[in-house]
Structures are given as C-alpha cells and as structure tokens.
Amino acid sequence: xxxxxxxxxxxxxxxxxxxxxxxxxxxxxxxxxxxxxxxxxxxxxxxxxxxxxxxxxxxxxxxxxxxxxxxxxxxxxxxxxxxxxxxxxxxxxxxxxxxxxxxxxxxxxxxxxxxxxxxxxxxxxxxxxxxxxxxxxxxxxxxxxxxxxxxxxxxxxx
Amino acid sequence: xxxxxxxxxxxxxxxxxxxxxxxxxxxxxxxxxxxxxxxxxxxxxxxxxxxxxxxxxxxxxxxxxxxxxxxxxxxxxxxxxxxxxxxxxxxxxxxxxxxxxxxxxxxxxxxxxxxxxxxxxxxxxxxxxxxxxxxxxxxxxxxxxxxxxxxxxxxxxxxxxxxxxxxxxxxxxxxxxxxxxx
Numbered sequence: 046x047x048x049x050x051x052x053x054x055x056x057x058x059x060x061x062x063x064x065x066x067x068x069x070x071x072x073x074x075x076x077x078x079x080x081x082x083x084x085x086x087x088x089x090x091x092x093x094x095x096x097x098x099x100x101x102x103x104x105x106x107x108x109x110x111x112x113x114x115x116x117x118x119x120x121x122x123x124x125x126x127x128x129x130x131x132x133x134x135x136x137x138x139x140x141x142x143x144x145x146x147x148x149x150x151x152x153x154x155x156x157x158x159x160x161x162x163x164x165x166x167x168x169x170x171x172x173x174x175x176x177x178x179x180x181x182x183x184x185x186x187x188x189x190x191x192x193x194x195x196x197x198x199x200x201x202x203x
Numbered sequence: 204x205x206x207x208x209x210x211x212x213x214x215x216x217x218x219x220x221x222x223x224x225x226x227x228x229x230x231x232x233x234x235x236x237x238x239x240x241x242x243x244x245x246x247x248x249x250x251x252x253x254x255x256x257x258x259x260x261x262x263x264x265x266x267x268x269x270x271x272x273x274x275x276x277x278x279x280x281x282x283x284x285x286x287x288x289x290x291x292x293x294x295x296x297x298x299x300x301x302x303x304x305x306x307x308x309x310x311x312x313x314x315x316x317x318x319x320x321x322x323x324x325x326x327x328x329x330x331x332x333x334x335x336x337x338x339x340x341x342x343x344x345x346x347x348x349x350x351x352x353x354x355x356x357x358x359x360x361x362x363x364x365x366x367x368x369x370x371x372x373x374x375x376x377x378x379x380x381x382x383x384x385x
Binding site: 165166168169170172173175176177178179180182183186187189190193194197 | 244246247248252253255256258259260270273274280281282284314316318321324326340342349351353
C-alpha cells in the first residue's frame, strides 16, 4: 500500500482503511438546510458598556460629593479649645440692677431663640478669646523674628 | 459617554487646583506632637468664627478696634504651638511637612534666620498678584515648634499699627515697607 491513498485517495486502497471509512462515514457531514424552529425568539445581546459608564460616573460624582462634604464639615468644625488657659470674660453687670428680674416666658419658641442666641454669644466670646490668643502668639513670634534679624545684622556690622 | 465623564473629571481637577492655591496650610500632621508637648496652643479660626469674633470686638476700645480692622477680610487664622520639656521631641520631617507646602506656588520667604543654637525662624507671604493673600510664620527651636498661618489679605500696615498693643512689639514693618518702596 502506498501512502498516496491516505494523502489524496489515489493509489491502491487498504481494505482496513476502507472499512474504517465506511464505519466513520456515517458520521460524515451531510449538507442540509438549517432547520430553525418557528417559535424561537431571537434576542439581541445587550451591550452593558454605556450602563457601566453611567454607573461609574454616578459613583465618581457620589465620591466627589462625599469628599466635598467631608472637607466642608471639617472646615466647619468648631476649633479645639486652646490648651493655654485664658481668663474667661465675665458677663457685664450693672450696679443699678444686680439681680435682673427673671421673666418666665411661656412661649417655648422665645425660650429656644434666647437659648440659641446665648449659645451664639458664647461661641462669639470663645472665638474672640481664640482670636486674641492667636494674635498674641503671632506677634510674639514676629517679635522673635525681628530680634533675631537684628542680632544677625549686628553680627554682620560687627 | 466619554464627554460627560471628561467634563466631570475636569471639574474635579479644577476644584483640586483651586484648593491647592489656597493659602491655608495643612497642619494636622503635627497633631501627634501634642502628646509630647508640655504646653500646646491650638487655635483654628475659620472665616465664620473670625467674623463672629469680630462682631463682639468693641468699637469703643482702641485696641479691639485695631484688631477688628486688622482681621477685616481675613479668611482664617490657624496657630499650632508646641513647647517641650526636652530637646528632640519633634523630627525634621515634621517641619518639612509644613515647609514643603510653603515651597508651593505663590509663597515667598521674606525672612529666614538660621541658628544652630537657637533654631530656625522663617516668615512667608503668599502673593495673589500684588496683594498679600496669606502669611505664615514657622519657628522651629530645640524645645519649641510654632506655626502661624493667616489666610486671606493680611494688611502689613494694619499689623504694624497693632504693634505695641496687646503686648505686640514694634516690628518696624511699616518702615521696612516704605524703604522698599523707595
């Protein structure tokens, strides 16, 4: 037997090969028209890329909003009380009226308003104390700068 | 879909750039020093609190009136000062964290006094065009670290006028400024 039969089906065939061809020939491809079932519903495959892009944009927007809010609230946080002790200002008292009359207000709204204004006043006084403390430190340090600059200049002149 | 994302990213970047040009220094990296310090001063006054403080400053008292004028337009005053009982309680990296911000655009070092014995004293100003948009003072001594940061237009003339009040010494700022103008 020559190998030509196996290569291009020329030459003398081998009976064993022929037998195998016959057996396997039943499984050979047989052209026939495509039989599509009538009840088959064709669905288009959806592209999720635009949806993913929208979701990513929203996520980014939320993230940025969160960061912005955090930064905003951080800057709005009332300052920590300075550890350096400073004398607290006493509320102004007049000699003519040492004990001001207590007015009992039944109006809850009014009470709330006065409480909030008192809190605001306290906050303002605390802010003032802190401001003066900050200015004191600032000017002290600027004075130090001036002294050191003068000393350096004297050394240079000397 | 790419366009809105790009616009969104541009908006975020613009916001970040605007923030970077702010004269406020980030000083939270120094908070850990409070545990080591024998005395700490931590003042953080934003624009709202500065305005609130200005509201209760008296117009009748000359000193308070001067302070009121000084803080007009100021957007914040931040002070962190640590005093230690021993040397070496803070490291160079702590100072560098602040100094690196002062190397940013706009900041100019006006004064730098370096002393091996007494440490460093530096004064910086941030210029927005011709106007001063911020002031920073950095004092780094063996047993003390102080950072002062004033955000907003600092009027050196007004600061000079404040000298001598509240125990504020005469800095000669006005004279120096006039000399510079000549």
